[in-house]
Amino acid sequence: MHPSPSHAASHPPSLSLADFDFTLPTELIAQHPAAQRSGSRLLDGRQWPPADLGFRDLPSLLQPGDLMVFNDTQVIRARLFGHKPSGGRLELLVERVLAEPSEVVAHMKVSKKPPVGTVLEMDGGWRATLLGRWPDEHGTLFRLRFEADDAATAFDLMERHGHIPLPPYITHEDDAQDAQRYQTVFAAVPGAVAAPTAALHYDESVLAALAEHGVAQASVTLHVGAGTFQPVKTEHIEQHRMHSEWYRIPQATLQAIGQTKARGGRVLAVGTTTLRTLESWALTGRTEGDTDIFIRPGFRFSVVDLLQTNFHLPRSTLMMLVSAFSGHRHVMDLYQHAIAQRYRFFSYGDAMLLQRKDFHVGL
8 A cells, every 4th residue: 555646745835934933831841751651631632622631531532443553663872971082071962873783873062073083982981983974074963983892782882871862841861760751661663862752641551442442553663863853943944954864664554554544444643753754655655764754734644644742842843744734723723722721741741632634724
């Protein structure tokens, strides 16, 4: 099964960056997760007025024969600290591990960038050699080779010495709670530097309730990159250049989607990363590779019918994505309702359920 590429995109030029702005009280930015994963709130935004529910109500909102698709990526301990030969401190944020088990691509935070070939002494007694820029000599990322006396891989060294890469709006240092809760219960494929946060609400009880209700489950992998927090800097949103992330869709998931559509069921994407993965496949026909898909109002969806997601940052590409999915005015009204009702926002915040609108609705 492969959706028709004729459903690609047609972007109306009317919306600018300011149209995706809203004022969020600082105290609504969740700094810690709810006491229990499924103890968060759920805003059912499929219609107006919306319904204020609990996340454990989600199975009752779905139908037997629907399909939920999760992102099974696993967050790695991607924040690493060390120093240059001169003694200057530096921080690395690994964006991805390359094919070689000890070569990585990373962001580097340092007072002055060291030259190619520099050996960095990392906290914990291992080394990182700077090999150059990435993806080319003008790239903003850096390619490095990690080396330790015991021939540990990059994943090994990050697990031993790294820190959980919490989002920039979470102000505390990562701790034992973050190591557990900034990770989904079904995380399986290491490689993400940000969690697929819409899925943080699921625990075994909710997954069992969904299965009992007749909702099928499938997975994709998209390794969420630090670029997910990259701000949009141009007022004309169509000029924004998206970051690239690696994804893979198993054949079993493609079959499940085809069977769901054939029986009249709906596909629910758990999170924007899952949605981007499925719609990237719909546009390109590729089940594995990099995607820099930019979903904004005017996009024609081919696969996803329902979206469960968290509340996103103002003026962000994710606000543009949910606006494309459910209509700009409708989404902005939902956000005002969520603020008035004191929902918790961003990665550790509450959830919402959206339904795909027909093209042109809410633009």
